Structure formats: structure tokens, C-alpha cells
Amino acid sequence: MLASLPTTPAHAEASADARLLERAKGLFEPIPTAPPQLPGNVSTPEKVELGKMLFFEPRLSASWFISCNSCHNLATAGVDLQPASIGHGWNRGGRNAPTVLNSVFNFAQFWDGRAKDLMEQAQGPVQAAVEMNSKPADVVAFLNAVPEYGVRFSKVFPDDKEPVSFKNMARAIEVYEATLITPNARFDKFLRGDLAALTGREKTGLDLFMDKGCSACHNGINLGGNSYQPFGVMAKPGAEILPEGDPGRFQVTKTATDEYVFKVPTLRNIVLTPPYFHSGKVWDVEQAVAVMGSSQLGATLSGDEIAAIADFLDSLNGDMPKTDLPILPAIASGGPAPHLRPALPEMRPRE
């Protein structure tokens, strides 16, 4: 009896955990603890600081009221918790604002991937009529009217003939946004070998996440953000969730097979970033899991399965970046021409 010990339940569990870990390591990758370097856009502390200032700078918008942080609020996991963002004139954007957190790890930006990187992305909302509604020339004129920005751009881009430019604004913002990563999620600790970092329920959820096929699209470092997929591959969700008027990536490629194709969103910090999908119409994470099951996998997940997967998603919350609010510099005395002052259109709510 002493010579041949039976496999105890504890042994069995440890070995099941080890197998789960091995399987997971083949599909996922932990968030690194240091921000990645960007090809062609070297990070320096001064560039990061300038980028942070610009990220929080409402005067990049026509109204002087809206900054990057308005919709990608770092106090609320890099989102605005809106179905679609409120922007200039209280207009709403067409799609749910994706989180800026870990967005550097996405293989393209926007729901339809129309920007290849964050530098390209950052130039969009500043100009979009329903977002910040500004113009590159006005942004540059504003920046040039602020002596401290002139000094900072010159230091950060010393080799440029005109350091203050719309492109350099975007370069600095990109480098800052690359620092907005959330390492040390419990799932990442698990991936690094800490088998006790997940609860039993979460391990069950992870198992289901891979068994049911969620990880076919939600994989890699961001559990998503690395492929395009048709929304409704098995069954189309209702028009509330998948509005007919938004054909997704088709708008970019004009290719029929790209109709209703979207970038797979990251699931990092997903429970903190409702509402869900590009339409932002689903508030409850369990409902979102159920919709994914039926529309993407053709599977009716049981309530228990859904709850376990949602528990696993809880383990994807990482450490939020620490943010000292920047102090934004003043416009020079005498200031810019009045057309740079907030030109507020006469807008009133429909009664």
C-alpha cells in the first residue's frame, strides 16, 4: 500500500491545472510589464510626457471641451461607458469607443481597422465632425500659440524643421498611449506559471473558453485585436446589436466578403468596459457571452457555462496605469486670433 500510492484528487487537480496552463500558453501571451517600443517612433520620457499632455488637451478640439481622455477616460478603464461616444455638438459617434488600454497590442486600430497604428488613429477623432471637430491647421496654430508647447515639441523632435506639426502631435500621443498597458492580470500570473492565480471557477471558464471556440478569435496577447471576423458567422444577431446600416470593414475595403466584418476586440479588462460590441447595445457581460456563443459559434451555452466564462473574463483585469494629471500650459498673452477661441455653434437639444 505504501509502495504504490494512488493518484490523489490533489495530484489529479495539479496535473489538470498544469495541462490547462500548457494549453493556454499555446494560445495566449501575458501583457509585458514594460511598454513596447514602436517601430519608427522612439519613446523618450519627454515624448511620453508631451503625449500625455496632448491626450488630456481639450484645446485640440474645436470646442476646447473634448480631449482624447473624454472618450478614452483613464479613470474608467480607457472608455466612456457609452453605447457610442458623445462628441462635438452632443452628436454621437457611430460605434462604441474601444478602450485605449493595451490598444498598442492591436494589429490595427478602429473597429474596421482603417488605421494601421495609433499614430494614424490619433489623427482621426481630432478631425471627426462628431468627435473633436478640429482641423490640423487650427491644432497647429493653437500649439504654436502656447510657448511651452513650442519648447517641448522642439526638444522632443529636435531634428524636425517644423517640430510643431499635426503629425508630431500624433507621434507623441502614440508613444504615450503605448504606455497605457495593464500588466499583472491574474490570468497573466497564471500564464507565467502561478497555478493558484485563478480560482477553480475561473479555470473552468478558461477551459470552456478554449473548448467552445472563443479562443479561435480571442487569442494572443490581447485575447483579440489580431484578426477580422464577420459578426454573425453562424447566426445574425438582431438589428439592435448588429445594425444593418454599418457594414463594418466593407466601408474600408469595399469588398463584399468584408460586409459586417469587424476587428475582434480585445477582452482585456472587458468587464470594466461595457457596453459591448461595436454597437454598444449590450450592457451585461453574460449577455454578451451568450450572443457570441449563438452568433459566432452556433452554440447555445448553458447559464452555468456562461457564468463560468464570465468569471474567467474577470481574471483579465490588469493593473491600471497610474496617471498624474498633467498641468496644461497657457496660451501666450495676447493669444491666438479669435477664430481659435471656441467657435461654439448655436446648438440646442430638440425639444
Place this chain on the structure above:
Amino acid sequence: MLASLPTTPAHAEASADARLLERAKGLFEPIPTAPPQLPGNVSTPEKVELGKMLFFEPRLSASWFISCNSCHNLATAGVDLQPASIGHGWNRGGRNAPTVLNSVFNFAQFWDGRAKDLMEQAQGPVQAAVEMNSKPADVVAFLNAVPEYGVRFSKVFPDDKEPVSFKNMARAIEVYEATLITPNARFDKFLRGDLAALTGREKTGLDLFMDKGCSACHNGINLGGNSYQPFGVMAKPGAEILPEGDPGRFQVTKTATDEYVFKVPTLRNIVLTPPYFHSGKVWDVEQAVAVMGSSQLGATLSGDEIAAIADFLDSLNGDMPKTDLPILPAIASGGPAPHLRPALPEMRPRE
């Protein structure tokens, strides 16, 4: 010759500086380096932290888009740099948003003094239709739906039967706002005896500021914020600056002598907080000084005098509070009833 030295210019200057300091000390007071204690609202680190979270909490507004910090932006000296604030539905408030910085030292709040303290003040914008447009009951329901807020309110208000309340929200915000002070302005260093803290020009400006009569109203710790005065006591400024439709404190007291009477605003950090006056129509600090000269003092100040006074105002910029952006807690899974979700009215700009 050696026995009786003539008074050298340096001596004369030092003695003039000392006289200037003595005169100034009779009128002004430096900002303390530590926040003041509030009568009836004890400050604790936990209450300050909770107040900070609520100050940055957009979900206190009906839209979930607007927080205290939207209009009292700590990145831009506690203001929004707008003539009048943009609020719910892109409506604009009736008056320029005063800075939250050092507001604890004002003897009453709002331009018309209708709130006796910051706790009373904080309850206004949350409910104002053109600001955050919320209701106390909705705020309380939201706070109760966030487990972490429940825990924090209970810790901060342990003796309350219902720790989560609209009043306690305001109490916490008040205690946080009392920390938003800007000590160590160069003028304060001067007041504390450092005669070299001001430049010669700034000393000339300070001298004029007292000689011309500015300090008759702009005195005390906040150089203002401690009296009501009629705007246009000597000569009414144009309707652009003093719109007829806003009779100021008259709206509060219904007393004829309070027509076009306003609280004298603080001049702390004034060069960082344009545009000026309750109407927010003047962007240039020198123009604002000129308007004050003619409307309040009946004096036509020369260009040199105005410039020197503006130079003195530059010395009123203090150390900005350091702000770690709070991480706001998530709503419990299952969440509040949908009516707490952003109920966005259908609003569109007038074409």
C-alpha cells in the same frame, strides 16, 4: 564724508520695498501650505480620496459624460476656458465657470453667492439641467449599484444610518475641493518677507493695484471672493460684458440694490483662467484690467499702468495641486436598472 553716507539708490529701493511689503501685508494674506479644516466637515484621507473620485465621476451626470472636472478641469487651473460652460445636451450655462482652485477661501460660492459653502455648491451643477442634469435619487441609486462606493461611504461616514446619500456625496466633494489650493505664488513669498520674489515691474504693478483702488475689493487671501460689488459702479460696461438679462445677486435677494451685483472673483491664478467676468467675454487680461479701471474705479489707466498691473497678476500663480487620476469602480454585475444607463435624448445640432 565717510561719517555721513548719503542714502544710496540701493538703500532707497530696499526701504521702498519694505514699505510696499508692509502696505501689502495690511491688505493681503498668503495661501496656507496646508488645506484649511472645514467647520462641521472633518477631513480624513479616506474622505478626500472619496471626494476626488466623485469629483472625477462622470456617472453622477445623467449622460455619464460630465463630471465636476469637465468644467473645473484641474489640468487647466480649475476652469474650462469657456465663456460659459458646455453642459448636458451641449447647452451652455449662463455664466463663466469660476475656478475650483482656492474656492474654499471664498466667503460664498457661485457668482451670486447663492451657496454658502462648497458642500452646498457641489449639489447645484449635478442637478442643473444645462450642466449634469441628474437627480439626487438617481445619483444615490447609481452609487448604491457600485459595491466599492458602498464600502467607501460606510468607512467615511460610519455614524450615518444611510452612508450613501446625496448630501454625503457633497460632503466628500467639499473636503476634496478644500485641498485644491495653490500655495507658494511668488506674491505669497513676497508677503512672507522675500522682497526679491517679485520683479521691479511686478512691484510697480502691486503699488498701482493698491494706489488705484483695485485692492479695495480684491483683497484678503484670495484677492477677492470676500464681498459683493455692483459691476459698473462708476460706468456700466457694454452689454456684451454685462448682459442686461443677468441681474446677478438680485436673483437671490430680490433686493433692488443687488441689481448687477456679483461676488468679487478671486484673482489667484487669474492669468491662467480666461475668459474673464461672469459673462466670460473678455479673453485678454490687460483688457479686463482696463474694463475694471473704467467701470469700477472711474479711471482711465494708461497702457503702462495696465501692463504693470497685469505683470503683478502673473505673480499670483501658485503651485498647482498634484492629482493622481482616480480609478473609478465598476457597477456590480447585473448592474442598476436600465433607467440609470445614459438616457441620451435625441439631440442634433441645428443645421
